[in-house]
Amino acid sequence: MMREGLTPPIVHAATGLCRNRLRDLYRQLHGRSAPQGRVSEYAYRRLQTRNQILEGIAFYGTYYGFGGDSIFRTLDHNLVMEAYREYKAFAPGGIDGTTAWYIARDLRGGVLTPKRCKICGGTYLYDPRSDLMSRCPVYAD
Numbered sequence: 001m002m003r004e005g006l007t008p009p010i011v012h013a014a015t016g017l018c019r020n021r022l023r024d025l026y027r028q029l030h031g032r033s034a035p036q037g038r039v040s041e042y043a044y045r046r047l048q049t050r051n052q053i054l055e056g057i058a059f060y061g062t063y064y065g066f067g068g069d070s071i072f073r074t075l076d077h078n079l080v081m082e083a084y085r086e087y088k089a090f091a092p093g094g095i096d097g098t099t100a101w102y103i104a105r106d107l108r109g110g111v112l113t114p115k116r117c118k119i120c121g122g123t124y125l126y127d128p129r130s131d132l133m134s135r136c137p138v139y140a141d
């Protein structure tokens with residue numbers, strides 16, 4: 001998880017490992033101190049542009065393919081990272097690991113829900129707190 005750039009607070013929440021050790025590990029891996037990350041953030045705050053939202057949907061597709069409906073009930077960190085690596089192999093410029101983790105966490109929490117678009121039939125990620133994510137992004141100009 002650290003290798004994908006996830007911050008110590010998230011890895012701590014995920015694994016229960018000691019925060020100080022995680023901060024040391026982060027510094028070893030990345031050669032700099034970890035940015036102050038807050039676990040209280042949400043995916044919609046990190047998906048600000050239409051392109052980021054489309055990337056988020058692409059990650060969701062991979063993640064759902066790996067976990068099926070279980071992703072709405074549980075947050076399996078290994079599964080998230082496995083899906084993220086698979087997604088990233090096809091989208092090197094796509095969303096970062098932290099954003100992917102928030103998407104997975106919000107899907108499990110039910111604050112982010114997949115919806116089927118009545119116009120194009122595609123699936124998009126719905127969060128009513130975001131203007132861009134209240135509707136299908138395909139035709140949102």
Ligand SMILES: [Zn+2]
Nearest residue numbers: 117120136138
């Ligand atoms: Zn659509």
